[in-house]
Amino acid sequence: MAKVKFKIPVKCGEKFELSVEDIASSGDGISHYKGYTLFVPQTVKGDMVFVEVIKTTPRFGVTRLIKLITHSADRTEPECPIYFECGGCQLQHIKYDEQMEFKKKAVKDSLERIGKIKLEFKPEIIPARQPFFYRNKGIFSLKRTRKGLKVGFFAKGTHNVVDIKDCPVLLEPINKIKEAIRRSIENKNVSVYNELHHKGFLRSLIIRQSAKTKEILIGLVTTEGNFDSSVIQDIAEINNTLKGNYKIVGIVQNINSLKTNIILGTENRLLWGRDYLNESLGGINYQLSLTSFFQINPYQTETLLKTVEEMLTGVKGTILDTYSGIGSISLYLAKNSVSPIIGIEENEVAIEDAKKSAERNGIKNCSFLAGTTEKHLKNFEGSSDTKAIILDPPRKGCSEEVLNSVLKIKPERIVYVSCNPSTLSRDLNKLCQEVYCIKDVKVIDMFPQTVHMETVVLLEKREINKKIGR
Template sequence: MSIKESCRLNITSVAFGGAGVGRADGLVIFVPFTAAGDVADVEIVERRKKFARGRLLGILEPSPQRTEPLCRYFGRCGGCSYQHIAYRHQLNIKQAQVKEAFLKIGKVPEPPVEKVIASPCAYAYRGKAELHTAKTRKGFHLGFMDTSGGRLVDIERCEIMEESINQQISEARSQERFEQSGSDLTFWSNPQGRAGDAVVRTVKSREFLVPRSGFFQANLYLTDAMVDEVCRLAGLEKRASILDACCGSGLFSIFLAQSAERLTGVEIHEKSVQYARENAERNGIQNAKFICADIGDVLSGMAERQDAVDLILLDPPRAGLDPKTLTAICKVKCPDLIYVSCNPATQARDVKYLNECGYVLASLQPLDMFSQTEHIETVGWLRRK
């Protein structure tokens, strides 16, 4: 099987990352925009020793899992991978992918993966968009990168964005409101809710101020459920101390403060720390303090001083935890960890390390914070043996 060669595949599953999986001549072939049950004609575009990647030429027999994509740019834009698959099947696919990641990467023999909590809205759920700009001979383009990551797809609207974001995209396009070619534009939903340089987000009837340049959970309709899951794992019994690592603007801290005598939030982004302190004050939280620092440095210092902590909440970026942070966590010997992740692969890698240091994965709850895309959020609970 060589590059540019064509073959006919029976697609048997969908791999982590969103591509359908088929086999030909003993070779595993990954084909984007296919579904389990498809019979497809495919052209080989990349060949490796153990696998190949293919380009979909056509569907001969469509899978019963298929549905009509809502977005006119689907298949070209690199944002969504699953719009051609009915939503209930997307959830099953993601649950299986999380299990496989913890089996193969995490080396967990029987991953305790629960059913995926669905997003109440499978479309129009995102509260933030970051679009790229480019100046071309035909004028300014505004959109997302294509499936190759090399070209900009000029878009008029995005179907997974909350509608007020699409209105802002339309306004920006009509005014060509771009600082310069190649710059990014960030849009938040309901822009009239801003206070100064902050964006206002509401979770479980509580308002949070978030810096425009900062991070906040993107799904407007599922964040409440994620907070509920974190609080459930933290338990009803009050703990002496909780450490909220990578706390952002204090989302989890505000809700976990009631479960601790004292809570410390650590965040590297200075503006987010400023708003975390303000959010705590606005919500009447008096037992929390927030530190602008690297979480690895903070945990390493705690280990050296032999400071005790009863619960650590971890919510790192997609890259997961760095070796310094993992080493420090193991030295601190905290009895309970809650690990929130938007990347099951790096989370599974980190869980493998933590397991070797004496932690056991007790539960793993996926939440579909990123419907129609290849991404999935997971909340893991680890207990020290």
């Protein structure tokens, strides 16, 4: 007998009331109408709303919020005046305690649904000490309009630039420096790139700051070409022209002439000062270049470093730190350990930063390998010296090749650090099938006001004939 085709009970343009039942992983509210799932952006569980249907698919529909009829007790007023336009944050309208519950549930649900893992304990959630003014890097898009220059972030799901003066999740000096550079760009009439026509010069503005040393590094992403020297001089003099103690230490031009949405190109040119800033975390002084990866929340990064260290307490033998970036975890561990720590990273600029940081901190038991994790892990497959592996991949998670190598090496412990619960759960499913069990899960709120989080998982070899944590 043929399966009865489900008839969508709503049409685009229809308007009605809904009760918001839950929050999706995207941060949108979830409701149901005659058994049909509808997403309601910018709502909270417990809201009663009046909406218009704007999109339908066989599995779900999307609505536009017209009116809030009844406010949920978990709703709060956003700190940002353009929050509902900007796509940078997704949870500012939700009270912070409820944001924590949302993130803890997101990890638990992902482990169960994707990883097929039922934990025998509750993951610990570690809230941010500073839910606002924490982000140490701003990447700003630019667009010239008849009303002037827009400098800000993209609206959700679009490439429309939302102009922003003061972003409440950025370290405050970044906002001040951005506005000063906006004035320089406008006063000097710098050509701004048009993404639609692929013409123009200045594509993006990057500002990095150390919360500890206060040093600031400026990145100007452009197509091929040169700045007028007066523009660079203007930016360099912000240290003197702005009221306050600002420490711009370098201005770097990054060249990206491709027709692409990818922000950074492969070539950097030093225009003024030096091409790195000094960062200090957990007693380690790091060198940080413009294109090197570093966690964007310095306050929670210290919590992350301590968490990884605690999970590896007592390990005697070589520790491999894969996807190591500038060596933030490797160097922190090596500082308080006699075990050999080996970082693996394919970004050559980050590797250079890591080696210089090891040298300036006098750390001798930490080394770094340039190249992919896939390539280097193979060289450890026959070794019994590797006692622990740290997996800290990008959002796409680990490749099948990496996971296979880890299972062949069979370290005593694995610490998996992830910013994506879905790929984390997928990878844990493979690691936990026979060899490993989950001993601890901590959810660190590295990205307050957004749907993103950092999850740290400790895995240990299974005891013989005993299944634990799965």
